[in-house]
Structure formats: structure tokens, C-alpha cells
Amino acid sequence: MPGDPQLTTAGAILDAALREERRPVGPQEVAAAPDEEGQGDGVEDLVAAVFSAALGVERAPRAVAFTALGGDSLMAISILSRIWRAFGVKLPIRGVVPDGSILTVAADVRRARRAGLPAGPQLSRGAAAGKEEASENQAAIWFLESGGEPAPLYNIPYALRLCGPLDVEALEAALRRLVGRHAALRMRFTLDRGRLLQEPSQTVHLELPLTDLSAAPDPERMARELSAAHVRAPIALDRPPLISPLLLRLAAEDHLLVLAIHHIVCDAWSIKLMLREIAEAYASPEARDSPSGGPEYLDFVAWQRQMLDGPERERLLRYWRAALSDVDTTPLPTDRPRSQGQPHVGDVAPIELDRQTVADLRRVAGDQGMTLYMLLLSAHSIAIGACLGRREVVVGSPVANREQPTEEIVGYLSNMLPMRIRLDGDPTPREVFDRVRTTALDAYDHQALPFARLVRELAPPRHAGCNPIFQTALVLNEMTPPSFGDLDASESILHTGTSKLDLTCYLEERQGGSLVGYLEYASALLLPETAGRIRAAFERTLAEIVSYVDQPLSEVSARLGASMRDEDERGH
Numbered sequence: 106m107p108g109d110p111q112l113t114t115a116g117a118i119l120d121a122a123l124r125e126e127r128r129p130v131g132p133q134e135v136a137a138a139p140d141e142e143g144q145g146d147g148v149e150d151l152v153a154a155v156f157s158a159a160l161g162v163e164r165a166p167r168a169v170a171f172t173a174l175g176g177d178s179l180m181a182i183s184i185l186s187r188i189w190r191a192f193g194v195k196l197p198i199r200g201v202v203p204d205g206s207i208l209t210v211a212a213d214v215r216r217a218r219r220a221g222l223p224a225g226p227q228l229s230r231g232a233a234a235g236k237e238e239a240s241e242n243q244a245a246i247w248f249l250e251s252g253g254e255p256a257p258l259y260n261i262p263y264a265l266r267l268c269g270p271l272d273v274e275a276l277e278a279a280l281r282r283l284v285g286r287h288a289a290l291r292m293r294f295t296l297d298r299g300r301l302l303q304e305p306s307q308t309v310h311l312e313l314p315l316t317d318l319s320a321a322p323d324p325e326r327m328a329r330e331l332s333a334a335h336v337r338a339p340i341a342l343d344r345p346p347l348i349s350p351l352l353l354r355l356a357a358e359d360h361l362l363v364l365a366i367h368h369i370v371c372d373a374w375s376i377k378l379m380l381r382e383i384a385e386a387y388a389s390p391e392a393r394d395s396p397s398g399g400p401e402y403l404d405f406v407a408w409q410r411q412m413l414d415g416p417e418r419e420r421l422l423r424y425w426r427a428a429l430s431d432v433d434t435t436p437l438p439t440d441r442p443r444s445q446g447q448p449h450v451g452d453v454a455p456i457e458l459d460r461q462t463v464a465d466l467r468r469v470a471g472d473q474g475m476t477l478y479m480l481l482l483s484a485h486s487i488a489i490g491a492c493l494g495r496r497e498v499v500v501g502s503p504v505a506n507r508e509q510p511t512e513e514i515v516g517y518l519s520n521m522l523p524m525r526i527r528l529d530g531d532p533t534p535r536e537v538f539d540r541v542r543t544t545a546l547d548a549y550d551h552q553a554l555p556f557a558r559l560v561r562e563l564a565p566p567r568h569a570g571c572n573p574i575f576q577t578a579l580v581l582n583e584m585t586p587p588s589f590g591d592l593d594a595s596e597s598i599l600h601t602g603t604s605k606l607d608l609t610c611y612l613e614e615r616q617g618g619s620l621v622g623y624l625e626y627a628s629a630l631l632l633p634e635t636a637g638r639i640r641a642a643f644e645r646t647l648a649e650i651v652s653y654v655d656q657p658l659s660e661v662s663a664r665l666g667a668s669m670r671d672e673d674e675r676g677h
Contacts, residue, residue, distance in 0.1 A: 148192070149211040155187045156207050167207040175467065177476045178202060178549060179374075179583070182505055183512065184210070190510040193227075194218055198549040203474035203542070228408040228509040230400045236304040237403045238410070239294065239369075243517055244301045245557040246369045247294060247342065255339030258449050259368040262336035262599035263376055267360045269592040272387070273352065276362070277313040279386035283379055284311050284346050287515040289370040289402040294342040303403070309346045317354045324355040336365045336599050347371075361597065370402070372519035373582045374505045379515060384587040384594075400509075402516030408509065412553065421554035422562055428547065429563060429574070432525055433497050436571045437489075437607050439630040443570035451604025452633065453623035454640040460618035462648065469651055473538045478502075478581045483534065483541045484650060485579045485610055486526040488642035491662040492635075496529040501578035501606065502545070504552045521556045522548045523574045531657045534650050570630075576607040580622075583614040598622070607631065608639065 149167065156165040159180040166174075171181065181201040188210070189195050194217035200210055239247065246259050284290045288305035295302050316331060318324040335351045347367040354360050366376070400408075412418070436443065458466075463477075470480040486498045506520040524544050528537065560573050567573060586594040598613070604627040612622035624643070626636040645665050653661045 146215075148214050149207065151191055152188065152211045152214065153207045155184050155191070156210075158187070159183045165207060170204045170206055171201050172203040172471050172474060172476060175471075176202070178478055178545070179505055182507060182549070186508050186510055186512065188214060189508065192218060195508070199546050202476060202546060202549075228400050228405060228511065230404055236302055237406050239301040239303050240406045240409060240517070241555040241557040241561075242520065243303070243369050243406075246517075247301050250342075255341075256449065256603065257337045257339055257365075257601040258603045258605060260336055260338075260340060260601050261366045261368050261371055261376065262601055263364045263366070263380075264332055264597040264599050265362045265364075265380070265586060266595045266597055267362060267589060267592045268595075269358050269589075271358070271360050271592060272390075273313070273315060275387050275390045276352070276383075277311075278390055279383045280313055280348075280350055281311050282386045283382050284309060284348065286382065287379075287402070289375075289514075289516040290348050290366075291345045292347060292370050292402075293345050294369070303406075305403075306345050311346055311348075311350070313350050313352050315352045315354060319354055319356050328353045328355055328361050332361060332363045332597075332599055333602070335363050337601050337603075338365065340365060340367045342367065342369065363599070369517055371515065372505070372517050373503070373580075373584075374507060374519065375515040375517075377584065378513065381587045384589050388588075388590050399513055400511065402514050402518075405509070405511055405514060405516065405518060409553075409555070413555075413558065417553070421551050424547070424551040425554060425559055426563065428525060428544075429523065429565075432499060432523075432565075432574070433495075434566050434568070434574065436568050437495070437576045438493055439607065439627075440632045440635055441630050443568070443630065445569040447570045447629050449603045449605060450628050451600075451602060451625050452628045452636070453600050453625050454633070454636045455623050456610070456612065456621070456640060456644065458612075458620040458644070458647065463614075463618055463620050465651065466647060469654075473535070473542070475538060475542050478579075479541050479545050480538070481581060481610075481612065481647070482524065482526070482545065482579050483537050484643055484646040485577075486528065486541070487534070487537060487650075487658065487661070488639055488646050489577055489608070490528045490658070491646075491665060492639045492642050496527070498526045498528065498577070499575040500524045500526060501572075501575045501609075502548070503578070503580055504549065506552055508553065520552055520554075521578070522552055523556075523559075524548060528658060531659050533657055534654045534661065537658070572606055578606055578609045580609065580611045581614070581620075582612070585614070585616045600625070604628070608636070610643065 153165060153167055157163060160174055160176060178198070181198055184201055185196055185198060192214050194214055196210070196213050196217065200213045250256070250259060291305045291309050292303045293306055295304075318327045318331075321327045331353060332351070335349070338349070340347055340349060347370050349365045351363040352360055353363065466480055467477055470477050473480070482500060482502065486500060489495060489498045489500075500523075502522045502524045503519050504522055506518050511518055524541075526537070526544060527540055532540070565573050584596055586596055588594070596613070598621065600623070604625050607627050607630055609625045610622070611625060612620045615621060624636055624640040642665060649665070653664065
């Protein structure tokens with residue numbers, strides 16, 4: 106509204122901020138940056154508090170762009186969820202990423218409130234009965250697992266190294282409090298006349314088995330073997346709890362906590378929440394556990410079903426039908442033929458990006474008005490296109506799907522979005538960035554349609570031994586362990602020896618600023634040499650994309666191929 110003086114002022118301030126160099130800003134700079142005066146209605150102050158909480162700083166500047174502050178899509182979704190809860194308005198993610206600021210978001214909130222824009226049904230506690238039908242994405246997991254021998258395909262592995270004087274009884278008590286607090290971990294799944302039902306058990310018995318390896322000849326090797334075996338053991342969905350812990354003692358003050366949690370009741374956001382609550386309960390074992398008072402997982406499932414029965418479903422379907430119209434569903438090429446019922450065995454090719462490389466990538470992402478994930482998605486798509494000869498790549502992109510007030514819920518809320526990345530026309534990397542940013546922001550604004558429903562509604566062509574719509578994915582998580590008091594906590598990466606897709610790039614942000622992870626590949630389909638070539642292309646693309654940002658992809662691919670051949674020759 107050009108005539109609105111407060112919006113004009115906010116726009117002028119934001120324009121000035123955007124003329125500054127875009128780069129990630131440290132917490133000290135954020136806290137010290139000057140703020141603008143609020144408008145007196147409390148909206149701007151509350152939005153500022155929401156931004157500060159999401160960014161993890163005491164006081165965020167009100168006129169600086171979100172991506173310039175180092176914000177990512179998860180932070181943006183958290184901001185929008187809290188705004189929905191505080192003001193009863195639903196804003197698009199484009200209001201935050203890339204150029205949204207506290208001032209512009211506050212103006213958007215005021216505009217939406219004046220217009221009376223509908224926010225849709227609100228999630229509330231008590232919306233579900235004690236027994237609830239599984240969500241569509243949960244049912245898809247159950248169906249895939251029920252077709253063969255029990256397997257760890259949907260086990261989520263996590264390992265935490267704890268160095269220092271560990272109180273084993275306090276840790277076990279913290280795990281029991283966690284399971285008692287979150288009904289999802291106590292869920293029992295049963296099939297009733299073709300419907301998959303879930304019901305939380307009121308009481309379950311959880312133990313923390315302790316294996317002492319301190320006297321073994323090689324405790325590290327034994328710990329690797331035992332932790333791998335633990336996370337690869339199938340978890341029965343009809344026998345809660347659906348979390349299985351194991352504690353390994355390598356020395357008197359050196360332990361490894363290994364967790365296997367079934368994905369049907371958990372996601373990456375839940376893992377972070379669970380670790381925080383375990384750490385809090387461990388640090389204060391005498392504190393009484395108090396229920397959150399907010400919605401629980403079954404409330405979300407009931408809300409999602411209500412939402413999908415309303416007009417929001419048609420809005421979401423219209424977008425995805427258009428976004429995926431005429432999409433190339435030809436499976437990615439493989440070294441070995443596909444077959445129906447092929448085993449989901451997998452292996453990994455490690456990936457590690459040092460702190461300086463990641464800092465450079467963040468700077469480039471900020472310059473392009475992108476999040477770090479969008480830049481990684483661009484490089485992943487370019488590498489797949491170059492190595493496998495594709496002019497269009499559809500990449501599965503996991504999203505938290507927590508637009509509603511669900512920050513404190515443990516459960517399977519996340520969703521997979523098919524990001525259609527077009528590489529045709531020999532674009533430059535900068536043009537690919539533009540395409541990826543547009544695709545990602547549009548998809549984030551339509552993330553609430555479960556992937557299982559999307560597949561059912563769109564009914565794409567199916568191919569034997571092939572995931573529908575996409576066969577590659579990119580995952581970026583931030584898994585900095587919480588404080589465990591006087592213990593030194595660090596994460597160890599585990600793998601279940603399986604692969605849901607042909608190729609999945611898993612990356613985790615570490616506290617020092619590096620990225621570590623691996624390229625998981627279906628070893629029944631791809632040779633290690635092929636996976637290694639794609640991994641190398643991805644790393645090389647990230648390392649050199651800044652230098653070639655305005656050159657056509659055909660030239661970039663030729664340069665990458667030449668440099669990789671040179672490295673191969675030097676290696677031999």
C-alpha cells in the first residue's frame with residue numbers, strides 16, 4: 106500500500122539495509138546493530154522477539170534482511186509458525202526469505218490483519234481421540250515395510266559421544282522421562298479392516314543397556330561394530346517404545362550413547378528436541394516433569410486430516426499439478442538393472458567441507474539472496490546433471506512441515522518436496538540459482554500436502570524398483586549437541602546400511618562451521634566408482650562455482666570434468 110506512511114518508512118529503511126553488503130552476521134554484530142522504533146501497536150516488538158529467538162540472538166536488528174543475518178529455511182518456518190500462533194495470520198515464506206526483515210514482516214502482519222485474510226484451521230490440543238488413524242506419510246512407511254522381511258530402512262540412527270564423569274542412572278532416567286513425555290515414542294500400530302491405526306501405550310518399560318568395552322583390545326573398533334549392529338536391528342511397530350537406546354563404555358569417562366528411532370514417529374526436528382530434553386532432564390534429575398500443555402502428535406494428525414478435507418487441499422494440488430506437469434519421470438541411469446523388490450541395501454561415500462569453504466558458500470548464498478541449502482541444492486543438481494546426463498533433475502527436499510505451533514512435538518511431521526530443477530538451455534550457475542530459489546520458495550509455500558497424497562493424486566508413471574517422481578534427495582541438518590553439564594558431547598555419524606533412493610546427499614552442520622556427511626547410494630544399482638564420481642563432482646562444483654558463476658553450464662561441466670580427470674591421473 107504505497108500511501109501508508111508506516112509501510113513507506115519501513116520500505117525505505119529496508120532499501121538502505123539491502124544496499125549494504127550481504128553476508129552472514131555474527132551474534133555480536135546482530136546484538137549491537139541499531140534498531141528502529143516500533144509503531145506503538147506491539148506488532149513490531151513481538152515480531153522482533155520472534156526473529157531474535159529463531160536466530161538465536163538477544164536482539165536482532167529490525168532493518169536487515171533475513172538471509173544477511175545468516176537465516177535459513179528452518180528458521181524462516183519457525184518464524185512463520187510463531188507469527189501464525191501470535192497473530193492468527195498465515196504469511197508466505199517469501200515474506201521472510203530472502204529479503205524479509207523485522208520491519209517488512211511486521212508490515213505484512215498488519216496488512217493481513219486489516220484485510221482479515223483467512224489463516225485456515227488452527228492446531229489445538231485435544232483434537233484427537235486416544236486412537237487415531239495414521240497419517241498418509243506414516244501409512245506409506247508402514248506399507249513399504251510390510252512387504253518383506255523386517256529391515257532397518259526407516260530406522261533413524263543417532264550416536265552421541267559423552268566424555269567425562271557420566272551418571273548412567275541419571276541418563277537412563279532422562280530417557281524414561283522423554284518416552285513418558287512424548288506419546289509418539291509409545292505408539293503401537295495395528296491394522297484394522299484396512300486402516301492403519303496408532304494408539305499410545307500409557308506405560309512402557311525402557312531400559313538403557315550398558316556394554317563395557319574398556320577392557321577390549323580395540324574399544325573403538327568394537328564400538329563401531331556394536332553401534333552399527335544396534336541401529337540396523339529392525340524395530341517392531343506393534344511393540345513400543347519405538348526408540349531403542351544402547352550405551353557403550355569405551356573407558357571410565359568415555360561413553361557412546363546410541364539411539365535407533367523409527368521414522369514413523371520421528372523426524373530430524375524431533376531428534377533435536379529429544380536431545381535437548383534428554384540433556385535438560387539429565388542436568389536436573391530431581392525436577393518434576395511437567396506436560397507441555399500444547400498440542401500433541403495425534404492432534405497434529407487430526408488437524409492435518411481436517412486441513413486436507415478443506416479448500417486448502419485444492420490450493421495445494423493446483424500448485425503441484427502445475428509444478429510437475431510434463432515432468433520427466435524417466436528413472437536415473439544405473440550401473441545395474443532395476444528389479445521389482447530389489448533389496449534396499451546401501452553404502453556411503455564420505456563428504457566433508459571445511460569451515461572456510463562453508464563460510465565462502467554462505468557468503469555466495471547471501472550475495473544471491475539464497476539460503477545455504479538452496480546453494481547446495483543448486484550444486485547437487487548441477488553435479489547430477491553433469492554426471493548422469495540430465496537436463497532436468499527432480500530432487501527430494503525434506504521440510505520440517507511445522508508451519509503450525511508444533512515446535513515442541515516429537516513425531517513424524519516432516520514432508521518430502523519434489524524440487525524440479527531445470528538445467529536446459531545451457532544456463533549459467535547464476536541462472537540456476539535463480540531457478541532454484543524460485544522453485545524452493547514456491548514449494549515451501551505449498552509444503553503441507555503429504556508426499557504420499559501428492560503421488561496418489563498425480564498418479565505419475567511408475568517404474569519397477571524406482572521411487573516415484575524423484576530418485577535423489579538432498580538433506581541438510583543442524584545437529585549441534587546440547588550442553589550436558591560437565592560432559593563433553595559430540596556427535597558421531599552412523600549409517601544403517603540401507604538406501605531408500607538411488608542417491609541421497611546427507612550433510613550436517615557442525616559447531617565449528619564445517620559440513621560433514623556422505624553421499625548414500627543404492628549399492629544394488631550403482632558401483633562405488635559411480636557414486637565416488639558424483640560425490641567428487643558435487644564437491645568440485647561447490648569449490649569452483651564462485652569462479653564460474655557467469656559461464657554456461659556446458660563450459661563449467663567441461664572444466665569440472667577436466668579437473669577431475671587430472672586428479673584421477675595424479676591419483677594413479
